[in-house]
Amino acid sequence: MGMCNLSAPGADLMLARLAAREQVPLGVSTVASTAMESLIEEAEGHAWFQLYFSGDGVGTFKLVERAKAAGYKTIVLTVDVAEVGRRPRELRHGFTMPFRIGPKQFLDFAAHPVWSLSTLFKGRPEMANFQRDGYEFDRTESRTRADWDTLRRLRDMWPGNLVVKGVLDPDDAVALRDAGVDAVQVSSHGARQLESAPAPIHALSAVRAAVGPDYPLFFDSGLLGGEDVVKAYAQGANFAFLGRNLQFAITAGGEEGLSQLWSVLRDETSITLAQIGATSLAQGPLAASLSSD
Numbered sequence: 001m002g003m004c005n006l007s008a009p010g011a012d013l014m015l016a017r018l019a020a021r022e023q024v025p026l027g028v029s030t031v032a033s034t035a036m037e038s039l040i041e042e043a044e045g046h047a048w049f050q051l052y053f054s055g056d057g058v059g060t061f062k063l064v065e066r067a068k069a070a071g072y073k074t075i076v077l078t079v080d081v082a083e084v085g086r087r088p089r090e091l092r093h094g095f096t097m098p099f100r101i102g103p104k105q106f107l108d109f110a111a112h113p114v115w116s117l118s119t120l121f122k123g124r125p126e127m128a129n130f131q132r133d134g135y136e137f138d139r140t141e142s143r144t145r146a147d148w149d150t151l152r153r154l155r156d157m158w159p160g161n162l163v164v165k166g167v168l169d170p171d172d173a174v175a176l177r178d179a180g181v182d183a184v185q186v187s188s189h190g191a192r193q194l195e196s197a198p199a200p201i202h203a204l205s206a207v208r209a210a211v212g213p214d215y216p217l218f219f220d221s222g223l224l225g226g227e228d229v230v231k232a233y234a235q236g237a238n239f240a241f242l243g244r245n246l247q248f249a250i251t252a253g254g255e256e257g258l259s260q261l262w263s264v265l266r267d268e269t270s271i272t273l274a275q276i277g278a279t280s281l282a283q284g285p286l287a288a289s290l291s292s293d
């Protein structure tokens with residue numbers, strides 16, 4: 001997730017420390033609020049770089065080189081933001097990136113003094129990967145110029161693992177697999193992009209059927225607890241990612257809140273597996289009788 005430090009100062013680094021401790025990958029956004037070099041270091045290497053294509057792609061490919069130099073071994077190309085979705089809540093609150101302070105924000109700050117004071121002391125969140133010379137990002141710039149040639153170029157220049165995130169259509173997943181993509185991430189961007197997109201948990205089993213049993217398939221969108229994680233595996237995922245609930249935990253309870261959420265997730269997952277007679281998530285087919293609703 002981009003701009004995590006809007007939740008609380010230092011949120012990115014909290015997530016990086018969690019990744020290091022639990023040995024799970026931290027998704028480092030193109031628009032992260034901490035520089036990609038600091039995050040992979042804090043995560044002790046457990047970090048994947050998420051790439052947005054934008055404009056004519058020149059900046060995009062520069063970021064790929066930079067990620068390589070920083071030691072990233074996995075790139076996740078997100079393809080479900082052809083244009084930034086119209087997000088009424090962001091519009092209502094006057095949210096823009098880079099973050100701009102107007103009269104609405106002053107009212108908001110007054111209503112949330114703890115957040116305002118800590119952010120005042122720690123500095124306002126910035127798109128940290130773009131604070132160096134030669135790196136620019138305009139969030140509103142169209143990303144529709146990315147096509148299959150762009151993917152081929154990325155595949156040719158990136159020797160590490162390449163994941164494509166934001167796939168819901170089984171035919172797309174097969175075409176990506178055949179284009180040399182190492183894993184596909186079924187996701188609807190948490191329904192923040194296209195309100196009418198199919199529910200990713202329903203798309204997942206169709207994508208699994210299309211790509212075959214052995215192709216790595218990842219999943220995110222709407223997983224709230226450990227039972228949901230088991231359901232994602234039951235529908236064919238090999239790995240599940242969590243987004244907003246991690247940020248909510250940080251907002252509510254800081255780094256301690258994040259650790260607390262993680263142990264709840266672990267307990268819920270373990271207890272769900274026990275209820276269905278499985279001893280590990282790898283026994284996914286055993287869980288296939290769980291309803292995805």
Ligand SMILES: Cc1cc2nc3c(=O)[nH]c(=O)nc-3n(C[C@H](O)[C@H](O)[C@H](O)COP(=O)(O)O)c2cc1C
Binds near residue numbers: 002223
């Ligand atoms: C505040 C916020 C920022 C996000 N930024 C990015 C991003 O920069 N790149 C990306 O690929 N997805 C981004 N996403 C989408 C998430 O990676 C994820 O797909 C989505 O939140 C669904 O997972 P969840 O339901 O567990 O939150 C963002 C989501 C949120 C809520």
